[in-house]
Amino acid sequence: MTAPAQPPLLEVRDLRTEFRTDEGVVRAVDGVSFNLEAGRTLALVGESGSGKSVTSLSVMRLLPEGIGAITGGEIRIGGRDLVRLSERQMRRVRGDEIAMVFQEPMTSLTPVYTVGDQIAEAILTHDHTSRRAARRRAVELLETVGIPEPAVRARAYPHQLSGGMRQRVMIAIALSCNPKVLIADEPTTGLDVTIQAQILELMRRLQKETGMAILFITHDLGVVAEMADRVLVMYAGKVVEEAEVQALFDRPLMPYTQGLMNSIPTLGATVTGAAHPRLKAIRGSIPSPDNLPPGCAFHTRCDFALPGVCSNAPPALEPAGGGRLVRCARWRELDLASGSAA
Amino acid sequence: MTARGDEHGLLSVRELRTHFPVRGAAILSRRRIVRAVDGISFDVGSGKIVSLVGESGSGKTTVGRSILRLVEPTSGAVTFDGTDLLALRSAELRAIRRRMQIIFQDPFASLNPRMSVGRIIAEGLKLHGIGRNAADRRARVAALLERVGLTADHMRRYPHEFSGGQRQRIGIARALAVEPDFVLADEPVSALDVSIQAQVLNLLQDLREDLGLTMIFIAHDLSVVEYLSDRVGVMYLGRLMEIADARDLYARPRHPYTEALLSAAPVPKPGARRDRIVLKGETPSPIDPPSGCVFRTRCPIAGPDCARVVPPLTQIGPAHQVACIKRS
Numbered sequence: 001m002t003a004p005a006q007p008p009l010l011e012v013r014d015l016r017t018e019f020r021t022d023e024g025v026v027r028a029v030d031g032v033s034f035n036l037e038a039g040r041t042l043a044l045v046g047e048s049g050s051g052k053s054v055t056s057l058s059v060m061r062l063l064p065e066g067i068g069a070i071t072g073g074e075i076r077i078g079g080r081d082l083v084r085l086s087e088r089q090m091r092r093v094r095g096d097e098i099a100m101v102f103q104e105p106m107t108s109l110t111p112v113y114t115v116g117d118q119i120a121e122a123i124l125t126h127d128h129t130s131r132r133a134a135r136r137r138a139v140e141l142l143e144t145v146g147i148p149e150p151a152v153r154a155r156a157y158p159h160q161l162s163g164g165m166r167q168r169v170m171i172a173i174a175l176s177c178n179p180k181v182l183i184a185d186e187p188t189t190g191l192d193v194t195i196q197a198q199i200l201e202l203m204r205r206l207q208k209e210t211g212m213a214i215l216f217i218t219h220d221l222g223v224v225a226e227m228a229d230r231v232l233v234m235y236a237g238k239v240v241e242e243a244e245v246q247a248l249f250d251r252p253l254m255p256y257t258q259g260l261m262n263s264i265p266t267l268g269a270t271v272t273g274a275a276h277p278r279l280k281a282i283r284g285s286i287p288s289p290d291n292l293p294p295g296c297a298f299h300t301r302c303d304f305a306l307p308g309v310c311s312n313a314p315p316a317l318e319p320a321g322g323g324r325l326v327r328c329a330r331w332r333e334l335d336l337a338s339g340s341a342a
Numbered sequence: 343m344t345a346r347g348d349e350h351g352l353l354s355v356r357e358l359r360t361h362f363p364v365r366g367a368a369i370l371s372r373r374r375i376v377r378a379v380d381g382i383s384f385d386v387g388s389g390k391i392v393s394l395v396g397e398s399g400s401g402k403t404t405v406g407r408s409i410l411r412l413v414e415p416t417s418g419a420v421t422f423d424g425t426d427l428l429a430l431r432s433a434e435l436r437a438i439r440r441r442m443q444i445i446f447q448d449p450f451a452s453l454n455p456r457m458s459v460g461r462i463i464a465e466g467l468k469l470h471g472i473g474r475n476a477a478d479r480r481a482r483v484a485a486l487l488e489r490v491g492l493t494a495d496h497m498r499r500y501p502h503e504f505s506g507g508q509r510q511r512i513g514i515a516r517a518l519a520v521e522p523d524f525v526l527a528d529e530p531v532s533a534l535d536v537s538i539q540a541q542v543l544n545l546l547q548d549l550r551e552d553l554g555l556t557m558i559f560i561a562h563d564l565s566v567v568e569y570l571s572d573r574v575g576v577m578y579l580g581r582l583m584e585i586a587d588a589r590d591l592y593a594r595p596r597h598p599y600t601e602a603l604l605s606a607a608p609v610p611k612p613g614a615r616r617d618r619i620v621l622k623g624e625t626p627s628p629i630d631p632p633s634g635c636v637f638r639t640r641c642p643i644a645g646p647d648c649a650r651v652v653p654p655l656t657q658i659g660p661a662h663q664v665a666c667i668k669r670s
Contacts, residue, residue, distance in 0.1 A: 047535035048506075068344040148623075162624050165399075192397035194621045197606040201620055220535060222608030263540035264610055271568065271593040279542035279568050280546055285505045329561045 008035035009077065009099075009213050010181050012061070013036045017051075017058045018070035023290040026053040028068070030237040036181065039055045039207065041214040043245075045221060045260075050234040050242035052217045056183050059215070060100050061090045077181070082201050088097040095126050099174035101167070103186040109158040113172060115169045116142070116154025116298040119176055126177045141172040146202055164195035168202070175206065182207075183219040200226060216229055221264055225249060236287060236297035239317055242325040251336065258280070294328065351385030351421075351573035352556050353409070353524060358382045358418035360401075360408045364629060367378030377629045378404040379415070381657065386524075386556055393567035393588075395603070399496055399625045401562045405577070406526045409558070410442055411435060422524065424434060440470045443517035447529035449509035451477075453501040457627035463487070466520045486515040491545060507538035514545065518553070527559045531566060539566075560607070565607055568592060575598045579628055579636040582655055583616040586662035596664040599637050599652075635666070643668055 002136040012047040029051045031242035036042045038246040048169035055064050061082060075082040077097055082090065094100075102108050112119060120131065127134070135154070142150035145168040158166055163231050167187060174182055184203065200223065207214055209242035216227050224231055224245065233241040233251050233256065252258040269277060286299040287293060294299045309329050310316035317327040328334070360379040364525035379401040384391045384513040396402045408415040411427060420427040425438065443466075445592040446452040451463055463483045464473075484494035490511040501509055510530060517525055527546065531539040547570055549555055561567045569589060576599060584597035591649035595601050598619075605619040615639060621640045626632055632639050647667060655663045664670050 047537060084627075164624060185435045193606040194397060194602060195624065196608070197618060197620050200608070201618075220534070220608065221610040225610045225614065226608045228612075247613050249610065260536055261610060263536045265543070265569050266566045267568065267607055267609060268592050270568055270589050275589065276547060278544050279540040279569065280542055282537040283541070285507055285538060286535065334662065 006037050008037050010036040010215070011076040012055075012059065013076070014073040015055065015058055015070065017054050017063065017067045017068060018071045018160075019054075019289075020066075020226065021290060024147070026072075028237055028289055032071070032232075032234070033073075033238055034232055034235075034242070036213045038180065038213050039211045039282070041207065041227050043215055043216045043218060043224045044234060045231060046216055046222050047286055048217055049236065051237040051289075052219075052234050055234070056185050056212055056215060056217050057150065060094060060098060060183060061085070061087075062100075072194065075178070075271060090337075092126075095122065095130055095177040095179065095296075098181045098183060099177065099179040100183040101170045101174050101187045103189050109166060111158055114155050114157055114161045115161065117168070119154075119173050120177045122173045126180045135308075137176070137236060138172070141176055141223050142169070145169070145172045146176065147172075158335070162195075163191055164198065167191065167199055170193035171199075171206070172203065175210070178210065181213045181215065181327070183215045183217070185276045186219070187216075188223065189219070190219055196223075203227070221260060233260070236292055237289060238297065238327065242317075244323065247322060247324060253281075253320055253324065253331045253336065254328045255302045256332065256338065259301075296327075304334055307332065309341045329331055345400055352388040352423055353386040353558075354381045354387070354419075354421045355405075355409065356388055356419040357415045357420075358405065358420065360404050360413060361416045374629055377580050377631060378628060379408060380628075381418075381629075382577075382580075382582050383641055384575055384582065386558060387572070388556055389550075389554045390572040391550060391555075391557040391559055391570050392573045392575065393561060393563050394577055394606045395561050395567060397562055397625060398627055399579060399605075401561075401576040401580040401628070403528060404446075404579050404580075406528055406560050409644040410439070410444060410526060412444075423488060429480060440520045441522050443522040445510075445517045445525060445527045445530045447504055447532050447644070449513050449533065450501075452511060452513055453516075455501050457500075458497065459487070459499055459501065459504075460526050462500065462501075462512065463497070463516050463519050470520050472493075472520060475546075480595070482519070483515075489518070490515045491541075505538075506534055508539060510534060510538075510542050514542075516550070518549070518591075522555075524556045524558075527557055529560055529562065532562065540635065543570060563607065564603055566594075568593050576603065579625060579631050581636055582663075582665060583637060584662075584664045585655070586659070586664075588664050590659065594659075594662075596658060596662070596669045597635045597637075597666050599643050602642075 010111050013033050013269050015029055015032045019026045019028050032055055046052040057225050059075055070083050079241050081146045119141055120134035123134040123137055139150045142154055147168050149151050166216045188199050193261050228245045231245050235256050242256045259282040282301050295311040299305040316330040358379055361377045362378055364374040382405055384466050388529055394402045440517045441593055460483050464479045467479045470557045471481055482638045483497050487494055487496050492511055499614050531542050559567055569587040574588050574591045595604055602619045602621050623640050634649040635653050636649050638644040653665040653667045655665045658664050658670050
């Protein structure tokens with residue numbers, strides 16, 4: 001599979017986002033670039049502190065005011081640079097062009113209104129239509145996202161619904177204005193696996209029906225393998241590897257990507273292998289963004305780090321053939337195999 | 343590995359039931375109850391790790407807490423090394439708790455932020471009169487910290503100075519301090535990043551080998567427990583659907599719910615999404631569970647009989663039991 005030739009819907013160039021903390025100013029996102037085309041899913045994958053969620057909040061311009069700010073780069077959609085838009089202009093972009101689904105649907109829904117009213121409200125802020133028509137559309141949307149008895153559930157309050165149902169409501173709100181880009185930030189984290197399977201299936205179906213692009217933020221490589229066309233692996237605020245999903249899992253080029261893959265237990269590994277295999281864990285812990293090591297931010301945990309090389313200059317994100325990018329001083333000499341099958 | 347650790351179980355659980363009254367719901371004198379755990383039986387062999395896996399509302403956490411009597415079971419029997427735990431009075435219970443420890447899910451909430459790590463770990467030692475004096479206890483704490491992959495000088499620091507993975511190591515050191523025979527690990531890696539989760543799973547693997555720990559490991563995910571477990575039990579709505587030796591369960595799952603859980607787990611292999619069994623609907627409320635088999639409302643193979651009969655946990659192999667009238 002190669003990268004598509006169609007022009008990107010969303011184009012992020014050299015995005016930088018900083019946060020003010022007690023320890024001073026911290027760069028949470030440090031020069032992130034990517035393209036996202038219609039009908040495609042790009043996964044941003046990383047652990048805590050990787051900057052993946054801050055990247056998605058930056059694209060939506062939803063950074064906490066006075067604490068976080070975009071300090072550089074461009075976010076282009078439909079010929080405009082979102083970084084330069086006023087908050088008022090941005091409100092039109094949210095919903096009309098980009099919508100977002102968060103991990104915690106309970107905190108994004110208002111507890112005192114019915115879910116039907118909340119969906120209708122979202123429709124009314126963007127469409128000039130009657131309240132009655134918006135209500136009708138809300139019920140249709142609840143049906144689209146697979147909620148049984150949608151007319152009845154439209155009258156329910158968020159707390160009367162399960163976590164999975166609330167996430168469906170969030171997706172219905174996101175869909176209400178037919179966005180071109182859906183940002184899904186850990187949309188299934190915290191849900192039971194059988195419910196996660198339902199939500200992922202729903203998102204795939206909706207993407208097929210609407211052709212929307214999805215920016216999928218997750219820590220779960222299983223979900224990445226299932227949902228993504230292309231993957232950005234992030235570590236300490238930077239992209240460390242970018243590739244089409246199959247190529248990435250076949251042969252990761254960055255030791256951190258390989259380490260993440262090896263950290264996941266392989267389901268069914270004991271059926272044919274040893275009874276109590278060990279995982280190949282990455283040693284140490286994720287550095288805090290206010291205390292990054294010099295050179296490559298991963299070198300203190302990397303089994304392949306060369307003293308005097310990896311600890312000195314931060315490596316650049318460079319093309320590695322086949323539309324791939326990798327940030328590692330040693331990627332040409334390393335031959336990393338993926339998979340944790342013991 | 344012995345096929346069946348049942349006969350020499352260090353811990354045996356029989357027909358355990360833990361029901362809770364629904365708060366503020368005594369409408370028309372008909373008290374409503376949550377059947378959190380509703381008739382669970384299994385054994386944990388000495389030196390073995392038995393995992394209980396289930397989704398929200400399965401009752402897995404309540405089973406663990408009922409065994410330690412952190413919540414009071416409604417009926418049933420729990421025998422630990424010959425002692426009936428449910429018959430113990432509080433003083434006797436305190437004494438036996440030295441031998442039974444717990445590791446919590448949330449390493450952030452379970453450590454007292456005002457206490458140094460040294461004091462947190464030494465607390466159990468003092469409580470149970472372990473160690474000749476303060477210096478001896480300090481030496482024990484230092485050894486424990488090193489045992490779990492930290493260093494002795496960490497004992498002077500406070501919980502907030504540590505990362506999530508390190509705090510979970512502190513929680514493990516605290517549990518091990520009193521040299522327990524049995525440890526309940528209640529979702530110990532669920533809150534951790536993937537790379538850190540692997541470290542903690544490996545640490546638990548080492549501890550089980552070196553110390554011969556007996557453990558119940560509670561998880562919501564079948565993939566996390568596979569490497570560690572000797573036996574795995576799958577729970578749904580307060581009941582055991584299936585329990586088997588680990589390899590047997592992953593190789594030959596028999597219960598439709600186990601199959602669905604295995605099938606629902608996302609696999610880190612693009613294009614590997616198989617003919618997935620996507621269960622319809624959600625787990626019903628444990629206040630009003632379905633009649634007969636509690637899983638039947640979501641089961642792809644349920645028939646009319648499933649509403650009438652509560653399927654007993656039935657032996658279908660040397661160490662494999664399943665509660666399904668269609669599969670046993």
